[in-house]
Amino acid sequence: MERSEEAAEAGLTNRWPEILVALFLLAASIIVVIDSIRVGIGWEEGEGPLAGYFPFYIGCILMLSSGWILVGALMKFRRAQPQFATWGELKLVMQMLVPLIFYVAAVIYLGIYVSSLLLIGFFMKVHGKFSWLATAITAIAVPLASFMLFERWFLVPLPKGPIELMLGF
Amino acid sequence: MEEFNNLMHGFSVALTLHNLGFMVLGITLGILIGVLPGLGGANGIAILLPLTFSMDQTSAIIMLSCIYWGALFGGAITSILFNIPGEPWSVATTFDGYPMAQQGRAGAALTAAFTSSFVGAFFAVLLITFLAPLVARFALRFGAAEMFAVQMLTFCSFVGMSKEPPAKTLAVMTLGFALAAVGMDTVTGTLRMTFGYTELLKGFDFLIAVIGLFGIGEILLTMEEGLAFKGKSAKIQFNVVLQTWKELLRYWRTSLRSVLVGCWMGVTPGGATPASFMAYGLARRGAKDKDSFGKGNIEGVVAPETAAHAAGTSALLPMLTLGIPGSPTAAVLLGGLLIWGLQPGPLLFAEKPDFVWGLIASMYLGNIVGLIVVLTTVPWWAAILRIPFSVIGPVIIVICAIGAYTVHNSLFDVVMMLVFGVFGYLFKKLRYPLAPLVLALVLGDMAESSFRQSMLLSQGSLDIFWANPLVAGLMSLSFLMLLWPVIPALKHYLRSR
Amino acid sequence: MNKFGKWAGRAIVTAAATFGLAGIAQAWEPTKPVEFVVPAGTGGGADQMARFIQGIVAKNKLMAQPLVVVNKSGGAGAEGFLEVKGAKGDPHKIIITLSNLFTTPLATGVPFNWRDLTPGAMLALDQFVLWVNADSPYMTAKEYIDDIKAKPASTFKMAGTGSKQEDQIITAMIDKATGKKMIYVPFKGGGDVAVQLVGGHVNSTVNNPIEAEAHWRGGKLRPLCIMDNERLSYTEKVTATQSWADIPTCQSAGVPIEYLMLRGIFLAPGVTQDQVDFYVDLFKKVRETPEWADFMKKGAFKQTFMSGKEFADWVSKTESMHYGLMKEAGFLAK
Structure with missing residues (x-):
């Protein structure tokens, strides 16, 4: 999947993604280390390691390895980088990621059934260019089937929103 | 041959039309549960448990155990087709199963998975039938130190030769361990890294991470290549089953090794998920063309599936004979037994022979029925890949979201699934390996508690890990496994001096 | 849609509350x-x-x-x-x-x-019962407690479920009664705990009856005393010779512990x-x-x-x- 910068299509290089992910891991390691110190990192005589003992060293290794990655990425900062993805590819990824974020937000406020209906409907109509009928059937059938399966047969409550509440579920 | 007569009696109990009907029903429900990520074997059986109260004991346990077999079979389906492990123990199946599906060999991968599952289960049932008391005594020797040694062995046989940059492998592995530490520490009851958030109390479930990293991450990667699944042109014929069977015969060595790993891990009780990782790691080490693993090597499907199913089945043995569940699902089944007024334990075989041998007979029958059911559906499952991505894509997302939610009935987990999904995409693109993260997340929690339990037992002395031949042997084997990849280099170095 | 839903939801809740307050005959x-x-x-x-x-x-x-x-x-x-x-x-x-x-x-x-x-x-x-392995020499709670008192602290190991929960609280109560600290080793579930005792990895447990019953019946574990002020009422034999009602209270064995x-x-x-x-x-x-x-x-x-x-x-x-x-x-x- 690696392509060099000379490749025909312009796009995002690995430079910033690499640095950002390394920074994230570094931040995570700092949180781990700080909280481990809070709960105690000692090795109590006769009792063995305390609650923070393992997380502390795990955090330290994470800090070292992510620091290593970060330094490596910064050292190569000015050199040519392999391509992360072309802009066109990233646009396609966003076409999925953005609706996905909206979907998850919708699940929280509208419940899973209505959001699923909207998500499937959106994809089939906008990307699939299906007819309204096919879209409607699929978009309604999938949430309805999950409703029957989970709420009715298996008795597993899934997140519901105001519309389901209105219908008395 | 007392066992044999008992078994024949068991068959006569299980082989009524009535019970066969429950078997098919159970298998079908099980496959459904296995296919849906999140709603795993344990949850699924717990949910269906109350439904069986109005049935007679033997039929009820036959149906419940068939749900279990179904779930074991079903877990492989979504792993292979969409890179979403339906069950924790099918994570290792995705490593080669999904690439196979992308190369248009979904039918072969599914056949291999189902057949291997069957083989694993079959040998495990043989073990239960003829060696139950012996094996149960062996399981009793596993204290905290032995458990730690087994976890160590699992870990060491899997890690060690990643193609990715070592710093990145180390980083994701430790990230996995750190995530496993979030929540309540079982040994001291201290809350770690929760920072007062209720949502973090339960920690990061391995399943959520897997659904996000593998499932959602893969969908984002697929999008990069346009709205299409690569494997959709695959032609599906029924003879794919026969062709794959011919090919599978060549891997009898891998199967045998995985059966052993699986039975061992199920009985001890290490669990099906560690067993599948361990078998995969061993298969890769034993293979001549190591580089083909992770790129669609059928052996990479055979090994974890055989081991997972063998472990899942033999996990019932300590449950029946000792009342210790070898897996979460077995724990729920145990609850079921108690509710029906059956007390698992050393006397169950003597007190309720009808029930026990009926159950064991149903393990044979259930797995045969299961194999037939799943194999006949292979073409249909593989055909799912032909559905346009604009339909199946959002449906997969819905299934993932439902799966993430049902693990703990938590909306926070659905958000975490998204976060893990984004990281799954980034990690894949930046060549961070995902497998060590997942393995660390599975083993981290267990290994830490068994280590600390051992330390409490030994009053802080590390000698406990060398205290008896069993634990010392396991520890030595782990170190050997850890150093294995370095040995040729070491030899070379010594020779050149 | 959202607003309407919320409104309707609220209306239903209000209606339900009104009915509740009005105390309409229907329960x-x-x-x-x-x-x-x-x-x-x-x-x-x-x-x-x-x-x-x-x-x-x-x-x-x-x-x-x-x-x-x-x-x-x-x-x-x-x-x-x-x-x-x-x-x-x-x-x-x-x-x-x-x-x-x-x-x-x-x-x-x-x-x-x-x-x-x-x-x-x-x-x-x-209930909670004090269990020991059937191969151990202790026939009564008193023998066990006396032995704990006689040996130095941290000789005996108790397995239990979870940390700082009921099992560990009871262990702390026993520590107090004997004046000697036991090593408490937490495990995830009651079934695991009982098996640790059967396997001889610890000296005793305080399992609930249901968690250890099978091992008792199978002759692997022995109940010493029950942590209540009276014996259990179930007189049906569990083993060849004993029923739940035959287990003495810990109080009668000189360990004044009550925990339900x-x-x-x-x-x-x-x-x-x-x-x-x-x-x-x-x-x-x-x-x-x-x-x-x-x-x-x-x-x-x-x-x-x-x-x-x-x-x-x-x-x-x-x-x-x-x-x-x-x-x-x-x-x-x-």
Whole structure:
């Protein structure tokens, strides 16, 4: 999947993604280390390691390895980088990621059934260019089937929103 | 041959039309549960448990155990087709199963998975039938130190030769361990890294991470290549089953090794998920063309599936004979037994022979029925890949979201699934390996508690890990496994001096 | 759509409340599936009981709507309790409790208290028995206790479920009675704990009867004494020679320890008396079924039933007892 910068299509290089992910891991390691110190990192005589003992060293290794990655990425900062993805590819990824974020937000406020209906409907109509009928059937059938399966047969409550509440579920 | 007569009696109990009907029903429900990520074997059986109260004991346990077999079979389906492990123990199946599906060999991968599952289960049932008391005594020797040694062995046989940059492998592995530490520490009851958030109390479930990293991450990667699944042109014929069977015969060595790993891990009780990782790691080490693993090597499907199913089945043995569940699902089944007024334990075989041998007979029958059911559906499952991505894509997302939610009935987990999904995409693109993260997340929690339990037992002395031949042997084997990849280099170095 | 939904939802709630207040002759009944929260994982004692009740209710059609079991085990059950605490006024959510109702907030400092919930009813009390391996030389609790006293501290090992919860509290009580500290090793579940003892990895456990019964019957474990002020009432033989009723109390063996674990039902805060009454009545019906009697016998439960003020008083008394015990043992959250 690696392509060099000379490749025909312009796009995002690995430079910033690499640095950002390394920074994230570094931040995570700092949180781990700080909280481990809070709960105690000692090795109590006769009792063995305390609650923070393992997380502390795990955090330290994470800090070292992510620091290593970060330094490596910064050292190569000015050199040519392999391509992360072309802009066109990233646009396609966003076409999925953005609706996905909206979907998850919708699940929280509208419940899973209505959001699923909207998500499937959106994809089939906008990307699939299906007819309204096919879209409607699929978009309604999938949430309805999950409703029957989970709420009715298996008795597993899934997140519901105001519309389901209105219908008395 | 007392066992044999008992078994024949068991068959006569299980082989009524009535019970066969429950078997098919159970298998079908099980496959459904296995296919849906999140709603795993344990949850699924717990949910269906109350439904069986109005049935007679033997039929009820036959149906419940068939749900279990179904779930074991079903877990492989979504792993292979969409890179979403339906069950924790099918994570290792995705490593080669999904690439196979992308190369248009979904039918072969599914056949291999189902057949291997069957083989694993079959040998495990043989073990239960003829060696139950012996094996149960062996399981009793596993204290905290032995458990730690087994976890160590699992870990060491899997890690060690990643193609990715070592710093990145180390980083994701430790990230996995750190995530496993979030929540309540079982040994001291201290809350770690929760920072007062209720949502973090339960920690990061391995399943959520897997659904996000593998499932959602893969969908984002697929999008990069346009709205299409690569494997959709695959032609599906029924003879794919026969062709794959011919090919599978060549891997009898891998199967045998995985059966052993699986039975061992199920009985001890290490669990099906560690067993599948361990078998995969061993298969890769034993293979001549190591580089083909992770790129669609059928052996990479055979090994974890055989081991997972063998472990899942033999996990019932300590449950029946000792009342210790070898897996979460077995724990729920145990609850079921108690509710029906059956007390698992050393006397169950003597007190309720009808029930026990009926159950064991149903393990044979259930797995045969299961194999037939799943194999006949292979073409249909593989055909799912032909559905346009604009339909199946959002449906997969819905299934993932439902799966993430049902693990703990938590909306926070659905958000975490998204976060893990984004990281799954980034990690894949930046060549961070995902497998060590997942393995660390599975083993981290267990290994830490068994280590600390051992330390409490030994009053802080590390000698406990060398205290008896069993634990010392396991520890030595782990170190050997850890150093294995370095040995040729070491030899070379010594020779050149 | 969203606004309309909210409005309609509110309208229904208001309407329901009005009916409730108006006290229309019709008694309250659930109008949708009732969530039965279990603040513990699948397969544990509380989970088993909850699913058993779910089965009984469904089988005997004691309720028009289904009872749906939901596990919320995070943070030693804190997750489940916080969820019900947050569902103010929701009559379709009930929770089954174990001792972690008291121990979790005290040990972790997670902000909840049983007063945040509405007490429903006590279903039963779970007993604790002191067990040793059948191969050990101790025939009575006194012999075992005397040996603990005679040997240096930290010689004996006790396995138990969880940390700073009931099993460890009892261990601390035994420590106090003997004056010698035992090593307490926490495991995840009661079944695991019993097997550690059968395998000879520890010296004793304080398993609930149901967790160790099979091993007792199989001649692997030996019960020494029961942590209650009276013997159990189940006289049916479990082994060839003994029944539950034959186990002496720990008090009579010179170890003054009494500890029972609550198996009770709580409702969300702010529910009406009508709604509480419905559930109390439901559980009364559950207790009358033959299946329940069987279950009680199997697990050697103490079949005390309480509701209303009596129950609240009992819970309050038990809470202060836990506070005292945990303070003494140094288990309180810093």
